[in-house]
Every structure is written in structure tokens, then in C-alpha cells.
Amino acid sequence: MDKAEISKILTKAAKKDVALLSKEVLNKYKPVVIKEPEKTLVMIKMREPVKQSLFYLGEIIACEAAVEIDGVAGMAVLMGEDSEKVLNMAIIDAAINKGIFSAFDKLKELEKQQNEEIMKENALHLETMVNFESLDRKAPSDVNSFEKT
Numbered sequence: 001m002d003k004a005e006i007s008k009i010l011t012k013a014a015k016k017d018v019a020l021l022s023k024e025v026l027n028k029y030k031p032v033v034i035k036e037p038e039k040t041l042v043m044i045k046m047r048e049p050v051k052q053s054l055f056y057l058g059e060i061i062a063c064e065a066a067v068e069i070d071g072v073a074g075m076a077v078l079m080g081e082d083s084e085k086v087l088n089m090a091i092i093d094a095a096i097n098k099g100i101f102s103a104f105d106k107l108k109e110l111e112k113q114q115n116e117e118i119m120k121e122n123a124l125h126l127e128t129m130v131n132f133e134s135l136d137r138k139a140p141s142d143v144n145s146f147e148k149t
Contacts, residue, residue, distance in 0.1 A: 005111075006092075010076075013114070015082065017110060019084070020106075021092055022092055025100070029069050029070070029095070032067065034067060037064070038064065038065075038083070039062070040062050040064055041060070042079075044059070044060055060079055061080065062077050062079050063078050064077040064086060065086045069094040069095060069098050069100070074094025074095065074097050075093060076089035076093055
């Protein structure tokens, strides 16, 4: 499981689930807060679909924090203003970087639950999908080709 996957899982996870994962680290280690959770602005970069050029859509509010466990740093950035969750995410990141994080099975379980929720939501959307191909597939190429009645 790489850092991008872990970050995605933790970002989607509920605050209480992230706190439980962080608590396992806090029971054994005492992290030092390098950067208190604080709000910041982050530019949103988008790709224009026709020319594939990059542009900045605007800014969003984000929260960031950094901690250290026995000299090994960890950090997290989260869209929104949830300072408690971002601090817990930074603690988990530091534990992973130090090699002391052992709850990967719980992360996998969270990922499984998140994927099941996405599948349920997609199934709800599929029930309301309209199929527009039921109309005539071939339109006449010449307007004068219609028979007059």
C-alpha cells in the first residue's frame, strides 16, 4: 500500500476512524507537533480538455499540520477546516515514515467499506439512468426525402 492510497483512504474516512488509528500510535509514542494545524489556501490546478493545457481554477481552504516522532517527520494536508483530523493524519504519516505503523489491516478494511459505499451509490444512479438510444438511430440525410402525406 503506497502513500497515495493511504492518503486517499484517510481523507475519505470519518474523523473518528482516523482518530482511532492515530490513538494506536499515541499509546506507544509521543509525537512532537512541528506545525500546529492551521488554515491555508491551495490553488486548484485543472487541465483544459480540448488543448490539454493547465490552468488554475481558483483557491480552496485547506488545513495542514506536521509532526515528528523520534526525529521522523510526518505531514498532512486536508481540504476544509478539520484541524483535529489533519493532525491525526500527520501522526499516522510520521508513524508510517518511521516504520512503526501496524494497522494496515484496519486501513484495508476502511478502504473496503469506502468501495462498498461507492458501489451502492453508483447502483442508485444506474437505476435512474435514461437510455436515449431507443429513438431512431438513423436520421434522414436529405430533408426532401420525406414522403409527403
